[in-house]
Amino acid sequence: MSEQSSSRSHDIFESGDIFANRELVRVGHVPELGRVVGRDDEINEVGGALGPATRGGPPETTIIYGKTGTGKSLVSRCVTREANRRAEENDVSLQYAYVDCSDYQSETQASREMARELISHLGTDESVPRTGISAADYRDITWELLEKYAVDSFVVILDEIDKLSDDQLLRSLSRARESGKSDTFIGVICISNKIAYRERLNERVDSSLQDNELIFDPYDAGELQDILEHRKDAFKEDVLDDDVIPKTAALAAREHGDARKAVETFYEAGRLAEKANASRVTVDYVDDAITQAEVNRFERLVSGQTPHVKHILRALALLTEDKQQSRFKTAEIYDLYERIAETEETDPLSYDRVARLLKEQSFLGITESEHTGGGPGEGSYLKHRLIRDPDIVLGALNGE
Ligand SMILES: Nc1ncnc2c1ncn2[C@@H]1O[C@H](COP(=O)(O)OP(=O)(O)OP(=O)(O)O)[C@@H](O)[C@H]1O
Ligand SMILES: [Mg+2]
Numbered sequence: 168m169s170e171q172s173s174s175r176s177h178d179i180f181e182s183g184d185i186f187a188n189r190e191l192v193r194v195g196h197v198p199e200l201g202r203v204v205g206r207d208d209e210i211n212e213v214g215g216a217l218g219p220a221t222r223g224g225p226p227e228t229t230i231i232y233g234k235t236g237t238g239k240s241l242v243s244r245c246v247t248r249e250a251n252r253r254a255e256e257n258d259v260s261l262q263y264a265y266v267d268c269s270d271y272q273s274e275t276q277a278s279r280e281m282a283r284e285l286i287s288h289l290g291t292d293e294s295v296p297r298t299g300i301s302a303a304d305y306r307d308i309t310w311e312l313l314e315k316y317a318v319d320s321f322v323v324i325l326d327e328i329d330k331l332s333d334d335q336l337l338r339s340l341s342r343a344r345e346s347g348k349s350d351t352f353i354g355v356i357c358i359s360n361k362i363a364y365r366e367r368l369n370e371r372v373d374s375s376l377q378d379n380e381l382i383f384d385p386y387d388a389g390e391l392q393d394i395l396e397h398r399k400d401a402f403k404e405d406v407l408d409d410d411v412i413p414k415t416a417a418l419a420a421r422e423h424g425d426a427r428k429a430v431e432t433f434y435e436a437g438r439l440a441e442k443a444n445a446s447r448v449t450v451d452y453v454d455d456a457i458t459q460a461e462v463n464r465f466e467r468l469v470s471g472q473t474p475h476v477k478h479i480l481r482a483l484a485l486l487t488e489d490k491q492q493s494r495f496k497t498a499e500i501y502d503l504y505e506r507i508a509e510t511e512e513t514d515p516l517s518y519d520r521v522a523r524l525l526k527e528q529s530f531l532g533i534t535e536s537e538h539t540g541g542g543p544g545e546g547s548y549l550k551h552r553l554i555r556d557p558d559i560v561l562g563a564l565n566g567e
Pocket of ligand 1: 194195196202203204205206233234235236237238239240241242359360394426427428430
């Protein structure tokens with residue numbers, strides 16, 4: 168052993184005593200159907216739509232709407248994967264392709280991804296050209312593969328379909344069989360978190376696509392708690408304090424019942440405990456995880472702003488922290504901003520410019536501005552308030 172490695176007291180690749188299987192709480196991980204909880208009706212509906220295809224018949228098309236983090240992508244992927252397994256037991260070939268249209272927004276990109284997904288599930292070494300061919304060519308490649316590999320049914324999941332630039336792909340999927348392009352039964356699962364998209368979709372595609380329509384409701388605290396309970400084996404035995412799951416679930420329920428937030432916070436709390444070399448995950452780590460997530464989000468929000476905007480925000484945050492009030496007149500903010508600009512050795516912007524920038528920040532949702540009636544003869548003036556905790560704002564400004 169070299170001197171250097173023997174001098175280390177611990178294995179640098181050892182990752183602590185918190186997680187037993189961290190994969191389970193990583194976002195993006197598609198767990199087994201048994202870990203999907205509180206969506207039995209939805210699972211049954213999607214299962215029912217794919218059921219005939221597991222026995223060699225045609226799958227039905229399903230459209231799923233619902234707010235972010237309500238399990239739309241998860242349920243679609245889990246049930247489709249399960250249908251593929253069931254079909255195999257029945258000696259039927261049911262293949263599928265998952266296309267996230269927010270990553271593949273043009274018809275060409277989405278069609279290419281569909282072909283690539285099919286190939287990867289077929290487990291063959293076929294390849295598709297990266298560029299130089301049209302969306303229609305990629306679709307033809309798909310139809311040829313379906314024929315060559317004698318696929319009985321093909322299910323395409325078009326996730327975030329509202330991001331897709333037009334409906335050519337959807338149209339050709341719904342017509343492939345009747346137009347004689349493919350003998351394979353084709354089913355589509357369309358997913359969107361924009362309820363307004365429903366009208367548009369109904370107008371633009373034919374009624375054959377409207378077999379099943381599902382709405383996923385936000386989770387309540389109890390369901391979120393259940394979801395986390397089913398993942399707690401991500402952690403080693405006995406490292407989770409009893410109140411960690413209820414607290415994480417309650418906080419996420421307040422955040423519009425978003426399960427992604429709940430799972431992310433759960434994971435982050437564990438990571439923070441691990442980093443601190445703690446032996447247990449306590450609710451304090453849950454609080455820290457939430458603050459950290461807000462700081463990160465805020466950092467992204469302010470990172471594109473000019474240094475002067477950051478000085479203005481810093482002034483407002485410092486005032487908020489210092490005084491027992493939250494709303495400040497433009498003039499008060501300007502005074503402190505001027506001093507900050509001086510310390511930073513830059514020329515302060517004019518008062519009018521700062522007043523305008525403050526209005527802009529309120530437009531971006533970073534601050535809130537409100538007209539307040541002054542005393543007699545004073546007229547009304549604007550007061551500004553930070554929407555976020557000053558801690559978070561200062562944390563984000565300092566963290567850059
Ligand atoms: N019923 C559930 N059981 C277990 N975990 C769930 C459930 N619903 C959601 N999750 C967890 O929350 C995460 C987010 O869910 P999902 O990706 O399905 O949301 P979505 O409805 O597609 O949201 P978006 O509209 O933002 O894409 C999943 O990765 C999963 O970890
Ligand atoms: Mg999704």
